[in-house]
Amino acid sequence: MARMHIVLLAALTGALVSAAPAAMADDGQVTVVLKFVKQPGHAGMAPVTLLADSCAACTVLGDPALARDNRRETLVALALPARRTLELRFRAAPGSVKRVVLESGDLPFMVDGERVTVSVPPVAGDAFTAGEFATHIVEPGMVLRFEHADIARRAGAYASGAFPALQRHAADNLQFAQREVIRRTGLGDFVAQEKLGTIQVMGFDTNYPHGHTDAPPHMHMHLRWPLNAGTQIGHYYIDERGLLTHNVVGVKSMDGQGRTYGRGELFTTRDVRGRPIYQHRITPEGWLELGRAGAAPCVLKPAQENRGFETGATVACADRAPVTVSVTDDLAAGIVRVATGPVVETFRYDTDTGKLLSSAAAPPPSESNWVAPQ
Numbered sequence: 001m002a003r004m005h006i007v008l009l010a011a012l013t014g015a016l017v018s019a020a021p022a023a024m025a026d027d028g029q030v031t032v033v034l035k036f037v038k039q040p041g042h043a044g045m046a047p048v049t050l051l052a053d054s055c056a057a058c059t060v061l062g063d064p065a066l067a068r069d070n071r072r073e074t075l076v077a078l079a080l081p082a083r084r085t086l087e088l089r090f091r092a093a094p095g096s097v098k099r100v101v102l103e104s105g106d107l108p109f110m111v112d113g114e115r116v117t118v119s120v121p122p123v124a125g126d127a128f129t130a131g132e133f134a135t136h137i138v139e140p141g142m143v144l145r146f147e148h149a150d151i152a153r154r155a156g157a158y159a160s161g162a163f164p165a166l167q168r169h170a171a172d173n174l175q176f177a178q179r180e181v182i183r184r185t186g187l188g189d190f191v192a193q194e195k196l197g198t199i200q201v202m203g204f205d206t207n208y209p210h211g212h213t214d215a216p217p218h219m220h221m222h223l224r225w226p227l228n229a230g231t232q233i234g235h236y237y238i239d240e241r242g243l244l245t246h247n248v249v250g251v252k253s254m255d256g257q258g259r260t261y262g263r264g265e266l267f268t269t270r271d272v273r274g275r276p277i278y279q280h281r282i283t284p285e286g287w288l289e290l291g292r293a294g295a296a297p298c299v300l301k302p303a304q305e306n307r308g309f310e311t312g313a314t315v316a317c318a319d320r321a322p323v324t325v326s327v328t329d330d331l332a333a334g335i336v337r338v339a340t341g342p343v344v345e346t347f348r349y350d351t352d353t354g355k356l357l358s359s360a361a362a363p364p365p366s367e368s369n370w371v372a373p374q
Contacts, residue, residue, distance in 0.1 A: 065211030156208025167217030242308015243286025
């Protein structure tokens with residue numbers, strides 16, 4: 001039966017991508033990336049280095065996909081013994097280390113001159129996402145992953161040359177425009193109620209976290225199936241004018257050949273059983289049609305005529321008045337503002353990690369007003 005499902009999904013999508021590597025190596029070691037955030041005024045300090053005598057069983061990894069240094073931070077990649085409580089000592093410029101981050105949280109550390117001692121908890125599997133710089137906004141049935149295009153952290157395919165600020169701004173607007181369609185069509189609630197998985201709305205990284213090249217510029221909206229069974233992933237590429245050009249689709253966790261959808265071609269996202277859930281179509285103009293399968297789609301077009309999505313995205317659905325979505329990202333203050341018509345939302349985030357600081361939900365009512373669900 002499992003083989004039949006794989007064959008069915010390959011036929012439905014016409015595209016597959018390589019499986020992810022195993023989480024833990026056979027030798028009992030795990031790959032761990034620590035982010036050493038720099039104090040203001042220490043942008044040019046020498047990179048942080050591990051003192052070898054603090055851990056004979058640890059190895060420094062020089063993989064540029066994991067380890068790097070920039071004005072904001074030093075990423076140190078290590079092979080560590082799995083499930084061991086460790087104290088690692090590093091050399092750093094005195095007073096230069098502001099925080100030490102593992103994954104999305106802070107680790108305790110002590111400073112003695114140029115020596116920084118970091119308490120590392122037992123790690124059972126590879127933990128290398130500290131290099132990411134994105135904010136996750138969670139709603140019923142969906143997660144919007146908002147990447148911050150910090151030129152100081154540029155790396156990988158974006159390490160040099162023209163920085164894709166226009167395309168990144170277009171992706172910002174398109175991400176929240178897709179969220180507006182998800183809300184207007186009830187798609188997020190439907191996916192949550194039917195337990196179909198999670199819709200992932202994403203842009204593209206410019207900082208090459210854990211080797212994620214993420215180029216050329218694009219945006220996504222894909223359905224991650226339950227139990228990580230797989231994911232149809234569409235990549236909607238954005239040109240230098242801020243318009244969409246084509247969609248390259250694959251299925252994560254399986255091997256095979258990809259499929260490209262050009263302008264005017266309809267791509268259907270399906271659930272793990274092959275049922276159609278929602279559809280995307282890039283129009284001949286480079287705009288986007290998006291809607292639930294079998295229903296009239298909403299049309300997303302640039303806010304300004306003869307321009308791209310960097311000017312904003314106007315969302316027009318059949319049963320609602322059109323609304324324009326416009327997004328700004330203040331990297332210095334750590335604030336994303338999203339204007340949807342007259343409504344302006346403010347999302348505050350940690351400028352070192354991207355972690356969302358704004359409340360994601362209202363506090364519950366007091367006990368005297370609480371009614372048990374029926």
